[in-house]
Amino acid sequence: MSYQVNEKGYYGDFGGAYIPEMLYPNVEELRTQYLDIMNDPSFKEEFDQLLKDYVGRPSPLYFAKRLSEKHNTKVYLKREDLNHTGAHKVNNTIGQILVAKKLGKNRIIAETGAGQHGVATATVCALMGIQCVVYMGEIDIKRQAPNVARMKMLGAEVRPAKSGSKTLKDATNEAIRDWINNPVDTHYIIGSAIGPHPYPDMVTRFQSVISEEIKWQLKEKEGRENPDYVVACIGGGSNAAGTYYHFLDEPSVGIIAVEAAGKGVDSGESAATSQLGKEGIIHGCKTLLMQTADGQITEPYSISAGLDYPGVGPLHSHLYRTGRGEFYSVTDDDAMAAGLELSQLEGIIPAIETSHALAIFNDKKFKPEDVVVISLSGRGDKDLNTYIDYFRL
Amino acid sequence: MNRIKEKLAENKKLLSIYFTAGYPSLNDTAQIIQDLEKNGVDMIEIGLPFSDPLADGPTIQESSTIALKNGMTTTLLFEQLKDIRKTVNIPLIIMGYFNPMMQYGVEAFCAKCQEIGIDGLIIPDLPVAEYHEHYQETFEKYGLINVFLITPQTSEERIRFIDSVSDGFIYMVSSASTTGAKNTFGDVQQQYFERIDALALKNPQIVGFGISNNETFTQATKTAKGAIIGSAFIKHLTNNGVDTINQFVEEIR
Numbered sequence: 001m002s003y004q005v006n007e008k009g010y011y012g013d014f015g016g017a018y019i020p021e022m023l024y025p026n027v028e029e030l031r032t033q034y035l036d037i038m039n040d041p042s043f044k045e046e047f048d049q050l051l052k053d054y055v056g057r058p059s060p061l062y063f064a065k066r067l068s069e070k071h072n073t074k075v076y077l078k079r080e081d082l083n084h085t086g087a088h089k090v091n092n093t094i095g096q097i098l099v100a101k102k103l104g105k106n107r108i109i110a111e112t113g114a115g116q117h118g119v120a121t122a123t124v125c126a127l128m129g130i131q132c133v134v135y136m137g138e139i140d141i142k143r144q145a146p147n148v149a150r151m152k153m154l155g156a157e158v159r160p161a162k163s164g165s166k167t168l169k170d171a172t173n174e175a176i177r178d179w180i181n182n183p184v185d186t187h188y189i190i191g192s193a194i195g196p197h198p199y200p201d202m203v204t205r206f207q208s209v210i211s212e213e214i215k216w217q218l219k220e221k222e223g224r225e226n227p228d229y230v231v232a233c234i235g236g237g238s239n240a241a242g243t244y245y246h247f248l249d250e251p252s253v254g255i256i257a258v259e260a261a262g263k264g265v266d267s268g269e270s271a272a273t274s275q276l277g278k279e280g281i282i283h284g285c286k287t288l289l290m291q292t293a294d295g296q297i298t299e300p301y302s303i304s305a306g307l308d309y310p311g312v313g314p315l316h317s318h319l320y321r322t323g324r325g326e327f328y329s330v331t332d333d334d335a336m337a338a339g340l341e342l343s344q345l346e347g348i349i350p351a352i353e354t355s356h357a358l359a360i361f362n363d364k365k366f367k368p369e370d371v372v373v374i375s376l377s378g379r380g381d382k383d384l385n386t387y388i389d390y391f392r393l
Numbered sequence: 394m395n396r397i398k399e400k401l402a403e404n405k406k407l408l409s410i411y412f413t414a415g416y417p418s419l420n421d422t423a424q425i426i427q428d429l430e431k432n433g434v435d436m437i438e439i440g441l442p443f444s445d446p447l448a449d450g451p452t453i454q455e456s457s458t459i460a461l462k463n464g465m466t467t468t469l470l471f472e473q474l475k476d477i478r479k480t481v482n483i484p485l486i487i488m489g490y491f492n493p494m495m496q497y498g499v500e501a502f503c504a505k506c507q508e509i510g511i512d513g514l515i516i517p518d519l520p521v522a523e524y525h526e527h528y529q530e531t532f533e534k535y536g537l538i539n540v541f542l543i544t545p546q547t548s549e550e551r552i553r554f555i556d557s558v559s560d561g562f563i564y565m566v567s568s569a570s571t572t573g574a575k576n577t578f579g580d581v582q583q584q585y586f587e588r589i590d591a592l593a594l595k596n597p598q599i600v601g602f603g604i605s606n607n608e609t610f611t612q613a614t615k616t617a618k619g620a621i622i623g624s625a626f627i628k629h630l631t632n633n634g635v636d637t638i639n640q641f642v643e644e645i646r
Contacts, residue, residue, distance in 0.1 A: 016520075016523065017520060018491060018518045018519065018520060018523070019447075019518060019520065020447060020448040020517040020518055020542065021517070021520075021521075021541065021542040021543060021544055021547065021566070022448065022542070022544050022546070022566060022569060022570075022571075024520070024544075024546075024547070024551070025544075025546040025547070025548075163451070163454050163455075163458070164444065164445065164454075164458065169445065170445075173445055173446075173447055176447050177447065177448075177450070177571045180447075180448065180569065180570065180571050181569060181570050181571060182569075183544075183546050183569045184546075184569075278496070279495075280492045280495060280496065281490075281491050281492040281495065281518065282445070282492070283445075283447075284447075284518070291492070291496065293496065294466045294467055294468070294493060294496060294497075295443075295467070295492045295493035295494070295495065295496030295497070296443065296444040296461060296493070297444045297445050297492070298444075
């Protein structure tokens with residue numbers, strides 16, 4: 001069983017490039033060049049240098065002693081929350097801005113839901129002096145005012161997506177339409193492991209620095225490279241893809257994916273795509289997605305804006321279908337409780353997305369000697385208002 | 394013989410009209426088709442609405458959203474069209490995104506199209522290679538012509554491949570854009586139309602995207618076999634309702 005994308009852009013049954021002809025030249029240009037660009041020594045050198053000096057990598061692998069005692073197992077946290085801009089997203093935007101430069105593009109577009117990917121994109125555009133347009137659902141613009149302000153301060157233009165449900169899915173549609181209308185000078189920085197091939201693979205490779213570091217860091221701490229489990233939350237699935245990547249072909253490593261159940265998987269207000277989704281096409285790839293019987297894409301719900309996406313990356317659909325990954329879903333309430341628990345046991349306030357991964361202990365019992373690595377994908381500063389309202393702080 | 398090929402063999406420039414099924418009102422479908430034929434339109438693209446129409450500009454997006462709110466579904470569209478061949482003879486094409494067709498079942502969808510008398514399909518997000526490998530046999534089994542798009546950015550090599558896989562006409566997208574009306578075509582578009590004409594492809598070309606009036610229709614059909622109007626017609630329906638389709642068609646010709 002292979003967990004790498006094949007030459008046609010598929011992970012098993014999932015993936016491909018279901019794009020209108022208008023996008024073909026752009027996507028084809030990227031497909032034929034991304035691996036050569038990424039494998040070029042000068043590219044690697046610049047990418048690694050920026051990750052080290054600008055992002056602050058390697059991010060620590062932290063042994064969470066009190067959390068481990070509480071759940072009677074050995075828990076390590078991979079501290080992506082300590083990256084510049086506060087989440088794993090910047091690993092990918094650094095990589096893609098360098099690709100865009102190599103392709104000679106002078107304009108960047110991106111979509112964003114909660115604003116994290118938008119901020120990470122606006123950041124690297126400022127760094128490189130490249131024009132940046134971020135599409136964001138009109139409703140999300142209202143909900144995420146601080147991140148909108150950050151993007152503007154970084155020099156990006158934030159354009160409201162006013163179509164459909166006015167959230168992440170529609171912002172993605174608008175970004176794709178922008179790319180159709182600007183086929184020569186523009187690169188689209190997709191923020192998750194979704195979209196037409198080669199995006200899921202390219203984003204996964206840029207995020208794979210997470211698992212690459214876990215290997216040598218764990219070797220130092222535990223004397224072995226492979227944990228018993230790696231755990232990550234999944235919306236589109238970029239932090240998860242990066243956390244799993246170097247363990248996909250290590251059968252001794254259990255892969256655990258945590259989706260957002262919202263108010264409950266069967267409540268009608270959920271984003272648990274693996275449980276509620278069916279195979280279909282969204283944003284250019286074949287994957288599991290939430291839709292009506294008639295094939296109309298539905299609007300998911302989660303308290304966490306970053307997990308509020310009706311699809312999941314094609315790699316994750318493949319991990320689900322083949323049984324390589326164990327999938328769990330966690331409700332808003334359980335996630336919020338886990339976020340509070342981490343704050344008070346370890347002094348780390350996580351992003352609400354990440355809180356979903358931390359709630360895994362409700363559903364999965366680990367052995368005392370198990371080494372469990374959880375991707376702490378983002379910090380909770382952006383979510384303070386939601387935490388305040390929820391806990392009446 | 395497929396009605397599309399018969400129509401393409403006629404010695405005239407073809408006017409093709411797109412509308413979104415279920416818009417402006419849920420049950421307008423059959424009347425719009427009948428009126429278009431009555432007023433001399435040569436071919437019709439019936440839009441199967443989708444929640445996330447990536448290739449479409451604001452006008453068709455909005456009409457799709459309203460059509461879905463009105464209650465349009467794939468099953469209902471087929472129901473509305475079941476007797477259409479009793480009154481309508483011109484070629485009918487369903488244009489829609491691939492996901493709703495996948496969920497209906499590609500083979501079941503094609504079989505239903507044949508049963509009703511649909512002549513072809515336009516599926517902007519089904520790439521030519523994917524079609525060629527997985528679906529061509531099924532489409533052909535049910536007598537359906539699949540129409541592919543080319544754009545000003547499409548390479549000659551790829552145009553030739555698309556021409557080889559096509560068996561009807563090629564949908565020539567006028568400029569790098571989503572759907573939407575334009576008032577005139579500039580030199581860049583004219584040169585593109587001439588460049589494609591000079592390739593002497595086996596399939597005739599019909600121009601779409603940006604056709605809105607007599608001027609753009611005439612410019613587009615100088616070299617091409619015909620032109621497709623979508624957004625401008627939807628706007629007409631929005632502003633004038635379904636009773637003055639004759640006026641719209643007269644202004645184009």
